[in-house]
Amino acid sequence: MRVIPKDKVIFSFNAKHPFAHSVEDGETFWVETDDCYSGQITGPGVKRPDIDISIMDCSVGPIEIKGAQPGDTLCVEILAIEFAPQGVMVTSKGLGVLGDRITEPDTKVIPIKDGFAQFSETIRLPLTPMVGVCGVAPKPGLDIHCAVPGDHGSNMDTKMVKVGSRVYLPVAIPGAGLAVGDLHACMGDGELSGTGIETPGRICIKTTVYHDRPVERPVIETSDDLYFLASAVTLDEAIKIAVADTVEFLQKKLDLNFPDAYRLLSATCDIQISQVVNDLKTVRVHCPKFNTGIATL
Numbered sequence: 001m002r003v004i005p006k007d008k009v010i011f012s013f014n015a016k017h018p019f020a021h022s023v024e025d026g027e028t029f030w031v032e033t034d035d036c037y038s039g040q041i042t043g044p045g046v047k048r049p050d051i052d053i054s055i056m057d058c059s060v061g062p063i064e065i066k067g068a069q070p071g072d073t074l075c076v077e078i079l080a081i082e083f084a085p086q087g088v089m090v091t092s093k094g095l096g097v098l099g100d101r102i103t104e105p106d107t108k109v110i111p112i113k114d115g116f117a118q119f120s121e122t123i124r125l126p127l128t129p130m131v132g133v134c135g136v137a138p139k140p141g142l143d144i145h146c147a148v149p150g151d152h153g154s155n156m157d158t159k160m161v162k163v164g165s166r167v168y169l170p171v172a173i174p175g176a177g178l179a180v181g182d183l184h185a186c187m188g189d190g191e192l193s194g195t196g197i198e199t200p201g202r203i204c205i206k207t208t209v210y211h212d213r214p215v216e217r218p219v220i221e222t223s224d225d226l227y228f229l230a231s232a233v234t235l236d237e238a239i240k241i242a243v244a245d246t247v248e249f250l251q252k253k254l255d256l257n258f259p260d261a262y263r264l265l266s267a268t269c270d271i272q273i274s275q276v277v278n279d280l281k282t283v284r285v286h287c288p289k290f291n292t293g294i295a296t297l
């Protein structure tokens with residue numbers, strides 16, 4: 001199986017970036033990644049103010065997916081996530097929801113072994129592996145830093161981007177231009193202190209191009225659920241976009257009028273927060289498939 005090394009990265013998503021690699025529609029391959037700090041935090045002595053944050057969340061790619069055309073949907077199926085033996089969590093002034101309470105920056109190195117993160121001598125966390133950045137080239141003319149989430153995916157910091165999930169992204173250019181990075185060994189909804197357990201590693205993914213499942217923004221599918229994602233400056237704006245997408249999907253999929261789709265949404269779907277710490281905040285509408293009879297996106 002092909003292994004894409006982590007040496008070719010992008011710092012922004014941009015239709016103009018030349019492809020670094022090329023894979024077939026339907027191919028399964030590994031992608032190696034650094035942590036979100038591009039490996040700059042080499043130990044507890046390196047604090048966040050010491051590093052170059054302009055290269056944060058850089059992502060491996062862009063990867064051409066042969067056959068993908070504008071208007072198609074790229075499905076990125078996460079088959080496996082493997083980690084290096086340690087991750088890091090930094091705190092720093094202003095970082096995260098309570099960043100105003102931080103006076104001194106601090107870096108914590110967290111060993112990762114046998115499916116657990118050794119947070120302290122007594123606290124051992126089961127891993128919740130996820131991919132922070134997964135995106136495709138946006139519409140031509142845009143240049144969006146890899147730290148910023150959007151309709152093209154990227155730094156969604158959503159814990160459902162995990163093994164077993166299928167991430168659907170809207171293709172804007174021929175070849176799509178997939179890039180991934182920013183693996184987290186553990187992260188809760190919100191990414192509240194501003195980081196997950198930031199860990200280098202590798203991801204096994206399968207890419208499939210769909211011509212008949214149009215999406216305007218990222219949608220995640222698991223065996224039982226669909227998640228409609230949206231990112232915006234405020235949570236309220238993001239919620240409105242994600243809810244509108246879900247209602248439109250329910251209308252089309254189940255042949256419902258707007259009031260009924262709206263009611264069905266309210267009766268069965270949940271709004272959930274992916275992250276509140278990036279330039280744009282990300283929410284998702286959780287839409288369970290079982291009680292609506294929906295088989296797939």
Ligand code: CA
Pocket residue numbers: 036057132133155157182
């Ligand atoms: Ca991130």
Ligand code: ZN
Pocket residue numbers: 036132182183184195196198
């Ligand atoms: Zn991260």
